[in-house]
Amino acid sequence: MTDELLYRVEGDLAFVTFNRPQARNALTFAMYDRLAEICSEIGAEVRRSGSIRAMILTGAGEKAFAAGTDISQFRAFKTEADPIAYEQRIDRVLGALEACPVPTVAALNGATTGGGAGIALCCDLRVAEPGTRIGFPVARTLGNTLSVSNITRLVSLIGPARTKEMIFTARLLGAEEAKSVGLVSEVVADAAGLMPRALELARLVASHAPLTLRATKEAVRRVKERMAPEETRDILLSCYMSEDFREGMDAFLGKRPPVWKGR
Numbered sequence: 001m002t003d004e005l006l007y008r009v010e011g012d013l014a015f016v017t018f019n020r021p022q023a024r025n026a027l028t029f030a031m032y033d034r035l036a037e038i039c040s041e042i043g044a045e046v047r048r049s050g051s052i053r054a055m056i057l058t059g060a061g062e063k064a065f066a067a068g069t070d071i072s073q074f075r076a077f078k079t080e081a082d083p084i085a086y087e088q089r090i091d092r093v094l095g096a097l098e099a100c101p102v103p104t105v106a107a108l109n110g111a112t113t114g115g116g117a118g119i120a121l122c123c124d125l126r127v128a129e130p131g132t133r134i135g136f137p138v139a140r141t142l143g144n145t146l147s148v149s150n151i152t153r154l155v156s157l158i159g160p161a162r163t164k165e166m167i168f169t170a171r172l173l174g175a176e177e178a179k180s181v182g183l184v185s186e187v188v189a190d191a192a193g194l195m196p197r198a199l200e201l202a203r204l205v206a207s208h209a210p211l212t213l214r215a216t217k218e219a220v221r222r223v224k225e226r227m228a229p230e231e232t233r234d235i236l237l238s239c240y241m242s243e244d245f246r247e248g249m250d251a252f253l254g255k256r257p258p259v260w261k262g263r
Helices: 029-048 071-076 079-098 115-122 148-169 175-181 193-205 209-222 229-241 243-254
Strands: 005-010 013-018 054-059 064-067 105-107 111-113 125-128 131-137
Touching: 005 029, 013 029, 029 079, 054 064, 054 115, 054 193, 064 115, 079 105, 079 115, 079 148, 079 209, 105 115, 105 193, 111 115, 115 131, 115 148, 115 175, 125 175, 125 193, 148 209, 148 229, 209 229, 209 243
Parallel strands: 013 054, 054 105, 064 111, 105 125, 111 131
Antiparallel strands: 005 013
């Protein structure tokens, strides 16, 4: 599995590549699990040194970001426990991605479907090239369903009406339509410009106050979980009681660029 999901760190950026181009980067269970492990490793490194500031996810080849779960794995499903365990696994992985403490940028190329679309929609920023097609075509393919957690994620982005239309018709949205409804942040002019723009965005957010970005990510996650304001006191304190906040004030008043340390 090592070669099927590539992970590397260059400077303050982490890179994840789904690397099964011969299978349109369809995800095996091991690939899902490794993605969750990487998010955990990044979290540990952020707590230890703060050296990683952003992560880019993309798919190898020109045909797909990730074309969902490898269907051959579903043949092993025999009992009611199997689909429940599968969806719990996916929720755990997507939850780990959402909770990853650094900004995540999805560079979307080609087919971004099923589990691949689920991963993309859990990233903070999504950049697409013109050939991107995104959706959940299960109503015309496997006849399975998204978990309630994944439906909730989709509804939070595009609303209940568009969610039903998208799944009922089983169609894939092109890059520009996906942008118009909020599934992607922007569309680059051509495929060649995809990674340069993803890198540009990652470097931009990596240059900003990491605690502010981390607090914003966590606040958005809790809003989706309908947490009460009193349950979010720790988010405010993580920024206002930090060294970075004092550095920001000193830099602003001193009319100099701040030097963020992530603590």
